[in-house]
Amino acid sequence: MNSHMTLFSALADPARLRIIEAIKAGECAVGDIVESMDIHQSGVSRHLRILTEAGVVQMRPDGQKRLYSLRREAFDQLDAWVARHRRHWESRLDRFGAALERGKPPTRTRNPEKSR
């Protein structure tokens, strides 16, 4: 699923994570974001474009300003991905436990096991 790739790639960047932190509380203008970070406006704009394209943030024009905010859907999508990944691993670890049970007395050196 490509949307996951886009979402994760968009998030896999320290500067973009900081932008997300900055606008977490609510709508922000680019200027406010630039102020809270030590990168140039052009850099912030580029990161905002990537985040917008990935559906992580949305933009609303307000007169001369462009106001950015987080899109809830992206984080719901992230949650769903994590939940499925977690379920997969929980059942994998159940099988891991069952395999340990099956192999319980393996520390004897007497039975020469045939290897595959």
Next chain:
Amino acid sequence: MTPNAPNRARYSIERSYAATIDQCWALWTTRAGIESWWGPEGFEVSVTTIDLRAGGEMVYRMTAVAPEQVAFMQRAGMPLATEARVTYTEVSPPARLAFKTLADFVPGVAAYEVATLVELQATAAGTRLVLTFDAMHDDVWTERARAGHESQLRKLDALLARRAGSASA
């Protein structure tokens, strides 16, 4: 971490098992061990190669065997057998194993590279296992990994071209 922190795709699962740390390590790191539990439900796993060292790879083949999974794969137009691999990033027996999954196929879960850390700790009751997943590693690593794979494939292509016609073991 607040519930809204964007880096929450990093998370852990913790389990305890009544087995020794060496038994647990073996299930994570040997061919027979991995094959005995690794496959998703309804799939059989056979390990093709395992190169257990940082930078080494484990390549395996997953084949849908249960009717439900076979039907799922067919509906999705996917082959019943898929090759997948993990790349080890740390191998410190018997306590720490870390790897990146490049194409771990899970039905219903998008393939994405995830960094996984396995930590084993001997306890009075057996072994404590903590798995930590991080879906948001840095871009640089990904690019490097991808470049690495591509250059390996190019090497392989060259090798095969040179040896065209001769069989290898």
